[in-house]
Structure formats: C-alpha cells, structure tokens
Amino acid sequence: MNKNSTIVNNIMQIQSEAFKNTYQEVKTDWISQRIDNFNPDDKREFEQRYMSNLEFYNNSGLAFLKLGGENGITESKIGNTMNPLLILAKKYGAACFCLEHRFFGASQPFEDLSIKSYKYLTINQSLADIKNFIVHMNEVFFSGIEKPRWILFGSSYSGALAAWFREMNEDLTIAAIVSSGVVQAEVDYYDHTKNLEYVLKEENAPCAETIRLSMKALIEKTYTADGRAELGKVFNMCEPFTEPPISKDIQFFLANVLSVFGGFIQYAGGCRLPDVSYFCNLIIHDTDGIGIIWNAWKIHDKVFQSEECFDPSYENHLEDLSDISFMDNEFASYRSWLWLSCTELGFFTTTNNGKSIFGSSVSLDYFIDKCMDVFDVQYDAERVRDGVRNTLRTFGGYDNYKGSNTIFVTGSYDPWKSACCLNCTDVTRNVYSFIIEGGSHCTDSCSVDFFNLPALDDYRIFLDEKIEMFIAESSTTNDSYNSKNNNNNNKTIKTAQQ
Template identity: 35%
Template sequence: PALLLCLIGLAAAGMPYQGLFHGRPRHGFVDGGARRAHQHAGKSLAVAEEYPSVVTDTFTQNVSHFDDTNTDTYQQRYRYNSAYTQSKNIVFLLIEGESEASERWAGYPGYQWLQLAQKHGADAFQLEHRCFGQSRPYNNLSNTTLEYCTMEEALEDIATFIQGMNDKFKFKDPKWVTFGGSYPGLLSATFRSIHPELTVGAVASSALLTFTFDMWEYAWSMEETFKTVPGCAEAIESSFNHAQQMTLDTEGRKKLNTKLHLNPIFTDDTPYIEIDNFFENLFAVFQDVVQYSGDGRNNATMKGKGYKELCQVMTTDADDIEKLWNVIVWSNSKDEITITEFPNSYDNFIRDLRNETFDDEAEGLPNASNRGWLWLQCSQLGVQQTTDQGKNIFGQIIPINYFIRLCKDGFGDDLMSAQNQYDRTSAYRKKYGTGNYKATNVVLPNGSIDPWHKLGFNTPDEAAGVVPIAIDGTAHCADMYEQYDGEPADLAKARGIIADNVAKWLA
C-alpha cells in the first residue's frame, strides 16, 4: 500500500496514537513508520535528512483527463533523484498514494527500489498522488473536488507524467519500471495492465487486486496469525468478549472507563455509534501490530514490535481488560510514546474528517490525508475492515453499518447513502478489482502475516511474466524496506526474485 501518525491532533481525531486509520497508518501504508521515527525524535521530516541528488519540481496535469469541458490544470509534485543515472534510458518511478509524498522515499539509498536503481544506473522519479500533499486539483477537499480524486484520474496522471518526462529529459526508447506498495501497489499493477506501452514492467508490493466492500477477511487473517501462538487467540477472544459484555450495563461501562482510561468516558447515555467507534479504535491497535510484524520499516518493528510480542502481553496473569490496556501501553512504548488515556470521541473524529482544507504542510496534522483515504474507501475501494465473518475471536464488534454511517457522516447522506456506496464500490470492483488480473511482466509480493494479502493476486502466469511471491514471516510491503539484521529468512529470497525479474525486463 505508499505513504501516511503523529501525536499532535490524534486525540482530536478521536483515535489513540497507536492505532491505524482504517487499516492505514496516518502518514500512509509505507511511510508512516519512517515519519514517526523522525517526529518522535523531535525532528522535522522535511529537514531530518538531506538528499542533494533529489530535486523537487511540479508537472502540469489536467484536473480531468476525461471531461473535455473542464480545461483546468493543476501542479502535481514530483521528485527526481539523479544519484544513480548512467544515461542508459532506464527509468524507475515510485508511485505514491494516500498521503503526502516524503523526500525520504525519493532519496534514502537503503530502500529497495533505489538499491535497484543504483544497480541498473536508473533515473529515479517519485510521483505524488493527486489530492494529497501539495498535488491539489483545487485548493480544498470539498465533495466537488473529491470527485476528481479517483483511481482513473490518478492512473492517467501517471501516463501523462511518463510521457512528459520522456520529452523533458529526452529519453530515447526508455525502459520504465514502476514501483508501489499497498494502494500504490494496486496503481502500479493496474497501470501495467492498462498502459503496457509505457513501461517494461511493474513491482506491486502488497497490492489489493480483489476489492470487497466488507473486508471481513482482514480480521480472519489476524485470527489465523494469533492462533499460531499457543494461548494467544483464546486470550484475545476472552478479553474482547469481556469488554463487549461490559458495554451493556452501567457498572461495566464504569469499569471500562477506569481500566482503559477512556476519554470521553462512557455513560448510560453514550450512543452505540460511540461503542462501535471504541471497538474500532481498540481493534486498530491490534491491526497496527500485526500489519507490520517482521517489517524493517522502523526500529520498533525491527526490535520487537510484532504479533508474537503482543501475544506475550496478552497471555499474562492480568485480568482481561487490564491485558487490553497493557497492549495499548506496550504498543505505544515501542514507538517511544507514553500514553495515559484512550481518546475515543466519534464526534471529534467526524469533525476533523469534515475539514475540507489541506493541512499537510503542518507536521502532525494528517486530517486532509485521512479525509482523502476515507473518500477512496467509501467511493471506490470499499475494503472496510469489519468483524462480520461470523464466529471469531474479536466478536461482532465492528459491523459494516459502522463504516456506512462513517461515510455518510464524513461526506453527507445524499452523496454517500448506503446504496450509493454499494453502487460506487461495485463499479470499481468490476473495473479494477475482480481478482481476474491480466498483465505482463509484473511481480506481486505479499507477506504471509499481512491481512491485506487476502485480497492479493496469487496465480502465477509464467508465459506472461506474472510472478506472485508469498513471503513467509513478513507483513505489509516488507520487501520495499532496507535489509536489516535478524529479518525473516524468506525476505532476502523474495528480494532476489524481484531483482531477477527487473533485470530480465531491462535486458
């Protein structure tokens, strides 16, 4: 899935620091860990590291590639890294996604796409996704503007950008390779399918290529992972079941207030949407740990922030609710954060999601990107992570109706009625997400622990050069990060397969 948590603003968003925002870190699937490491060391991401070979520029794009009556244009931000070029007309493009594009991903030489750029003497570009960061079709995120924030438009942005760079840099018979992870992995794979004339291949890490409105498979995958640790799944089931029962009466709610340090507290008048929101926030803490277990994305995941360590916390002698609080504290502590309360206001959450202004310039204010990601989910991708799969260790705590309500509250009843959400996401599923993927020269790595792998593509086609890779013991976008000591053994093998295929495309 590309790029979007920082401490400032999270309580206002109704979320604890640690949790994900609908399966996505608040600064993107790929970049969130790197960004957190800088911010919580008291550094600004913009000046934390300097890459002299990286130049930031903009490219003029049409606001609409499909509506001839709209002649407006906007400036799409990109970065160009010339550190490795050997003027061989080999060009790599890192496609960004649901967050502001960070300079680190354009310049840090340890990341795998830049390792390959160095090996092949490639010119390296990074392209920011429309409606995120500084790439703004219009200078707001109103519903009217968001109608231009679609996969179709983003894919045509990529095509126009490649053609524009060919002209600007006078590449002759260039061999372009695209890279992307998570949602940008989807873009990388889909771009190769619809515009094979513009590239020679694509690496699409953790790419969701089967869309489903209700993604109950996510929680199912988490349960499978926790069941590999003796006693862990049972402990989680007991704790979540106990918490669910305690929301049903006054005394139980008072105990949850005390033991989980809820803010705001539950009362007898607390509406059920706040209860659903509480469980979504709690579930997100567990999501965050599983989704990045075994990844080299930051010091936390490389040094003990993983599902096995979470299971150690859950299988102590503490009572069921204390275990949940201990997981919250432990998970935050791995990112050097001290947490003293569990923010949980649905109203504050919606207030921030309704903010139609861009705030990405200010560190710690990811609300604009959160709104953009929710828009992509509600109107196109679906992939809402529920616990609707029947009997499971988390219980029926997060129904699809929670997300339907959230989309309505975020964008309005008229635009996001339940029927409109279903119709919109069904149309995108038929166009891009049936799971019947056809292309040539594509590598599709997925981590075995990553819950998103349930929506990946796993059918190899040797003749077409479609190469799925199942990476044992890793999770989301693990193949994209730098190598680290003690990483899962299968990761090096997967990187080798990726490198071999890229070399084949460029031969």
C-alpha cells in the same frame, strides 16, 4: 523503567535510526496536471508534487517510479540507500522518481476537500496523472532517449495502481512491481479480521486465546454503566462515555481497539515491529483481562506516536472528518482515503467473519453510516456496492489481470492478502505471484537492515533476476542521447513551468 517501556523504547530507537537521515540526493519539484484529465474543455490545472533521485543514473534510459498512495510522499521512499528500490537503482543505473497521489500530501487540486472537489478524486484520474507524468518526463528529462524504460513500484493501494497502470499502458512501461497490491476491491473486508486471527493463532496460540478472553471481557464492560466508567478510566478517555450510552460511541471505541491489533500485526516482522510473538510478550506482561487490551493500546500509541487522551465521541470524530480544509489538518489524508473507500474501493475492516477472537465488535453498518455521515446520505450501502462493482468491472480484480511483466509480492501474514493477487502467475505473460512466508504488509519494501526475514532473501534474488530479465528484453539503443547530459551532476529536471 519497566520491561514494556524498555522494549518499546528499543523499537522506537531502531525506527528513529532508520528515519532520521536527510537525503541530499532527493530533489522536490512540481508538475502541472489537469484537474479533469477527461474533459478537454476544462483547462484548470493543479501542481502535483514529485521527488527525484538521480544519484545512480548512468544515461541508461531506465527509470524507477515509486507511486504515492493514501499518504503524502517522503524523501525516504527514494532516498534511503538501504531501500530495496535504491539498491536496484544503483545496480542498473536507474533514475528514481516518486509521484504523490492527487488530494494527498501537498498535491491538492483545490483549496478545500469538499464533495464538489472530490469529484476529481478517482482511480482513473490518478492513473491519468501517472501517464501524464511519464509522458512529460520522457519529453523533458529523457528527451535524447529513443524509448525510455519505466518500471513502476507500488505498495498496498498504490500497488494496485501500479498493476492497473501496467495493464493499461504497456507501451509506456516495461514492468510493475506490486507490493501487497490490493487489487480485489471489497465492500465488507472481514477477511482482514480473519487474517489477523490466523496470524495470532499460527504464531502464538496461547496469546490468541488470551486476546479472545480479554476482548470478551472488554465487550461485556460496554454493556453496563459501571463497566463503561471503568473503560473510561483505563483507556485514558478525554471524557467518559455518555450515559445512557450512544451506540455509535461504543462502536467507534471498539473499531479503534481493532485497529490497534491491525496496526501491530500489519507491520509485525516488517518495517516497524518485530514478530507477533514479540508483540504478544509486550502486551501480556504482568497483566490480564482488559489490561492486556490497554497494554496493546498504549504501546500502539507510543510506537505510532499518537500519545493523547482518547475522545470516545463519534460526533466529535465526524466533526474532525468533516473539516474540508487541509492545511495542518491531520485528518485530511484519512478523509480523502475515506472518500475513495466510500466511492470505489470499500475495504471496510469489519468483524463480520463469524465467530472471532475479537468478537462481533465492528459491523459494516458502522462504516456505511460513516460514509453517509461524513459525505452525504446518498453514499449509502447501495452506492458503495455500486462503486466497488464498477472498480472490479473496470480493472478485473485478482481473477482477471491481463497485464504482463508484473510481480505481485505478498506476505503470508499480511491481513490484506485476501485482496491481493496470490495466484496470478502466468509465465507466458511474465506475471508472477510470490508469497513471503512470515512476511506481512509490504514487507518486501522495508529497508534491508530492518528486521529481515529469511524468506526475504529468496524474494530479493527472485526480484533481481526478473528485473534483469525485464530490462534485457526491453533494451533499446540510446546512441542519440545528447552528450551534454553525460555528467550526472549537471542533470536537471525541468518542471512544467520551465
């Protein structure tokens, strides 16, 4: 076994140790939600999945709600006792809940993912779901509590949801903890690539230069038939590039190459991978040229468990994304996220940031064309820009956050940091921005026994102090609490059907 295989297997072993547990305290249930929260004449409903963990609840009237985002929810979110959220729940006696986002995971309003169905996949519909959930749980679980106290937790997109919900519903929540919350919608998010380059140069400048030369060689290979044939062999393509080449196929391939580096650096020093220098040692070992990119590619596939041949056909990719079924469809979450990107959020990770170590490999046109190809020609650049402008107008972005009791935490190495609230501190409203030096995307949410950074200790102390303050300021009497609920083991959560 070579050095690369040994290192990667060690990473995977660490990951499997973290995720192999079963979480007996976590219960799964469903709540009936309206398909259209804003049309009183539309009585249609769907079942939204949520999970609960009452292991540490001590009749405090305190609840931690972890918001689901662009993927289905899992028990580990509120079941892993090494999760920072669970550690806080144990200290403060909080009930824990995790609510799945509509159109992701098992929370499907319709039997398909058609454009007609996606009319109801919006940020505002999701925020209304959260409100309905809290109101419902106040009635059926906290019925004896004068004023239940909810703290929201969200990461990345769901972090933005947590911030926006707190801003709009301060009567229902006492605080929001926003991890890498991407509150600044942006059509052309070339800062992602710029930030990737910054991290590489900051952590390992020779590695960054090696990647630049390797990417230059890779892109040059796409210009000739012999070069494309070589790429087909090196990158284990299911079929070689067609000749003459289709430009979309080349862009699709290069976009996937860029996503490999994005995936590694996004999680470096955090939940999935060690630091960037460790990553560089993995890919540069005993090779050069395009072999470095291939090393990154195959290690990425193994770590992220997607070891199959690569189909370079953009048309086949579109066919996968155009599948409107969702049962056993691995592309369902990606399709739903693409819809949100094309209609409200943007966040297309291009290389339009000028001179870059990754070259000018991925254009905005590639993503805009994908919006039109997957959904409809009406979802063109103007439509995408209008949607993003409306999101910023509605929620304000990072320059106009009006909420209170909110903590925005971001890693200094997070490629998404340019969309986060890095300078939102306003002590008069108890709003704080905290940057974890050396941290990446959602590093603060990682299990506390997972590749810890020294700066995380400072943040966790800070977070604990602020949560204690938020709880103290919101203290309410719970004398009317029904004594029959005093036994934690007898607590049940009623669904909407009960």
